[in-house]
Amino acid sequence: MKREGMTLIVKTITRLITGFILLFGFYVVVYGHITPGGGFSGGVVIALALILTLLAFGNRFVEEYALLGQEGLKRSDVLAALAFLVVAVLGYFLASDTVGRVFFGNWIPIGTPFHLWSGGIVLVCNVAVGVKVATSLFAVLLVLAAFHNHRRYNPAEPKEE
Amino acid sequence: MFEVTTVHYVLMGFMIVASLVAIETADLLGSVICVGAVGFALSALNLLLGAPDLALALEVVDVLTFVVLIRVVRTRRDTYHATSRDTLGIAAVIAGLSVLLVITSLSLADLPVFGEPVLRMTKGYLEAGLQSNAAVNYVTSIVFDFRGYDTLGEATVIFASIIGAFAVLRRVGRKHEA
Numbered sequence: 072m073k074r075e076g077m078t079l080i081v082k083t084i085t086r087l088i089t090g091f092i093l094l095f096g097f098y099v100v101v102y103g104h105i106t107p108g109g110g111f112s113g114g115v116v117i118a119l120a121l122i123l124t125l126l127a128f129g130n131r132f133v134e135e136y137a138l139l140g141q142e143g144l145k146r147s148d149v150l151a152a153l154a155f156l157v158v159a160v161l162g163y164f165l166a167s168d169t170v171g172r173v174f175f176g177n178w179i180p181i182g183t184p185f186h187l188w189s190g191g192i193v194l195v196c197n198v199a200v201g202v203k204v205a206t207s208l209f210a211v212l213l214v215l216a217a218f219h220n221h222r223r224y225n226p227a228e229p230k231e232e
Numbered sequence: 233m234f235e236v237t238t239v240h241y242v243l244m245g246f247m248i249v250a251s252l253v254a255i256e257t258a259d260l261l262g263s264v265i266c267v268g269a270v271g272f273a274l275s276a277l278n279l280l281l282g283a284p285d286l287a288l289a290l291e292v293v294d295v296l297t298f299v300v301l302i303r304v305v306r307t308r309r310d311t312y313h314a315t316s317r318d319t320l321g322i323a324a325v326i327a328g329l330s331v332l333l334v335i336t337s338l339s340l341a342d343l344p345v346f347g348e349p350v351l352r353m354t355k356g357y358l359e360a361g362l363q364s365n366a367a368v369n370y371v372t373s374i375v376f377d378f379r380g381y382d383t384l385g386e387a388t389v390i391f392a393s394i395i396g397a398f399a400v401l402r403r404v405g406r407k408h409e410a
Contacts, residue, residue, distance in 0.1 A: 108285065
């Protein structure tokens, strides 16, 4: 537990590069209906940026941010999954007659092709799945890291208590 | 319509060699690195075959599993030494695999030619895509609109598995903490 994270070189490079990786991840999520990519790929990119921070700075640094603690991650994971379901269910009630009131009916105006606001529910679903994938995958690695630390430091050294 | 060039064969050969090395090497870390190399080659192959969506998804998932596997391997640097080879078992596996290969190669004759797919369902999606929802990336519009129900099922699978992993791992962590 004494050695938090990696060396100064890794930390500096992480500080420089994490913003760009996050930006690329957000781009892949938000523009998923125009360029290659989508909610899943972009979500994994965001999760990888967070994992880079976790590995470089140690999990105590990451857990200082409430959004990135285990509770916050679980909450945003559940909320994003629920948002996806709610968007799908709203198709029953809000979809126009030409589309048909069905599960996953496209109830948001579809807009013009090649613009950011196009595709109707595709954009919203992309964002929901992106948040869900990013938080849940990062949560798994965070829990693995915590588990690993406990197993390594606790049973062998009872004198710490 | 579609030509398989030398680059594809080189990539496929590289994947086969890397997976053989991954199986045969005694060092776990080296094995994990070989598995990562196979993933990267597969991603590059998909990019060359004209599937950038799939290539991107494969690449990022490959990096993620690579990080997790290295994290796991670093905690236990075991090496695996094969003491004796089970000759009968290997013979049985080879016999089974050859039967499977023969059946597969017979049934491959009925499949459509590589690069010339039969567009039965897809044709409707491709024709209706731009009118029914204006998403330019047809892959995403199929995944989230035409086939949204499937995606919801996949999301449920990921959700359940990750919540399960979360619950199992966290309880062990807490027990030591107390």
